[in-house]
Amino acid sequence: MKLQRKIGLRATALGALAVSGALVLTACGSDDNAGGSTGGTGEKTSAASNIKCDGAKGKLLASGSSAQKNAMDVWVKNYMAACTGVEINYKSSSSGEGIVAFNQGTVGFAGSDSALKPEEVTESKTVCKGGQGINLPMVGGPIAIGYNVPGVDKLNLDAATIAKIFSGKIKTWNDPAIAALNAGVKLPSTAIQAFHRSEDSGTTQNLGKYLGATAKTDWPYEAEKKWPAPGGQAASGSSGVAAQVKQAEGAIGYFELSYATSQSIPTVNIATGAAAPVEATSENASKAIAAAKIKGTGNDLALGLDYTTKADGAYPIVLVTYEVVCDTGNKADTLGTVKSFLTYTASDEGQKVLTDAGYAPIPAEINAKVRTTVAGLK
Incomplete structure (x- = not known):
């Protein structure tokens, strides 16, 4: 009970921080517009973090999984504080709605608590010119x-x-x-x-x-x-x-x-x-997530989870939320921002905030492959 209370206090404090951060970001957006911002230079790195904004600019729309909303709120707050003039707008809806939006080409990436189905991969090829949608595991948790x-x-x-x-x-x-x-x-x-x-x-x-x-x-x-x-x-x-x-x-x-x-x-x-x-x-x-194995092929990093584990202390009802992106064929006006933002979420700094928010970081070996794949997005 002491552990639950401690986690609850942490999460409550973090929720308040996310709300206040959202208000600050709204105000900052207004200030940028009033000051005639052109949407970010893509060259600034925050003095308080290691977030790199190289190539990031303008507004990036994303949507999907509500399970990762609280993690996404913190990531967006931290990223936008570092990358002045860049706006990340993540609409928390559902995994299904996120994938539909991605395959319609209306978002730069989608959040999904399950990997793309074969038919969804096929559909993604009409949006990802010369490529296809892939799954990047980014958030774990019970x-x-x-x-x-x-x-x-x-x-x-x-x-x-x-x-x-x-x-x-x-x-x-x-x-x-x-x-x-x-x-x-x-x-x-x-x-x-x-x-x-x-x-x-x-x-x-x-x-x-x-x-x-x-x-x-x-x-x-x-x-x-x-x-x-x-x-x-x-x-x-x-x-x-x-x-x-x-x-x-x-x-x-x-x-x-x-x-x-x-x-x-x-x-x-x-x-x-x-x-x-x-x-x-x-x-x-x-x-439980540490025992996951990559079952995707090529650039796809979909994971296989063991729901039947009986290991002591391993909680079996887990999910991994993927960020669904094009491996090739991303839109030129959002590619830089997608790569910059996902580079941050997959970084040690980005993953570190997950535990305090009630999530589980992606295992280091798998996360290293996520970073390599993000760096190679085209």
């Missing part, structure tokens, strides 16, 4: 299962029980299956209200991959971005699901960890078969 059950400060669940809760087979909090995993805990007869994402979501797909790999009997659905199970209630974005869980007694939902810590929503410990149920923390997610 998918927290948040709950609202007054009087229950600690809750253990396993994959089968989670599957039954989200598919509507378990309907009350004092169900024998939940009680068996929480000896000595007084569970109420409160009805369970399970919340899921209303739109196509990579977070949904990653949860589905975990349940499909570990509880196939109780979760017979394909791991798709669209919510597959009957029943439950829908909300928009990770923020929407978290808000519903926060306010509805008996609620349970899934979202990226920083949404739980910033709103003091308790999270489920996962019984994986390890020596003890595993808490949703950045450190524990890192242990």
Whole structure:
């Protein structure tokens, strides 16, 4: 509980910083326009950081995953403070919407919690002239299962029980299956209200991959971005699901960890078969992500995650958010900014801020390949 409280305080402080930073950036944008800025020289390096703005200019539009929003807010704040006159506008929507926007050519890059499908790669070739869309792993972290059950400060669940809760087979909090995993805990007869994402979501797909790999009997659905199970209630974005869980007694939902810590929503410990149920923390997610292997080919760095891990302290419900870019064929007016910004997010400095925001940095060996690939974008 002390660790959760510490992380929660960190995330709350960071959220306040991001809000204040957004206000500062808005003001700075107004000052630049008033002063007749031409959109940045692309030559400035911040004295307070190692952010290099070489080739960056004007405005860069991006959109997609809401799971990485809190990380993106901090990255954008830091980057725009260093690169005067350059504007990064990331629209937090969903992985599905981000990929659609990317393949329509309306954004410089997209954020997605799942790698491009083969048909999406094929579609990207019409936008990436002479190339194709590739996946660059940039943000890791746990998918927290948040709950609202007054009087229950600690809750253990396993994959089968989670599957039954989200598919509507378990309907009350004092169900024998939940009680068996929480000896000595007084569970109420409160009805369970399970919340899921209303739109196509990579977070949904990653949860589905975990349940499909570990509880196939109780979760017979394909791991798709669209919510597959009957029943439950829908909300928009990770923020929407978290808000519903926060306010509805008996609620349970899934979202990226920083949404739980910033709103003091308790999270489920996962019984994986390890020596003890595993808490949703950045450190524990890192242990699972460290075992990831690159499954993409060429410049594509899509990862294969082990959702069935039973390693002690390895939190199994993880996601990796990719920045989807063209390997070749990027628009000339945004290429410099895309390379400059993603060089920063993949840097040691950019990755370092992730832990404080409730995320898990990408393993160093994989991240080194991300930097090389970003440097070679054309």
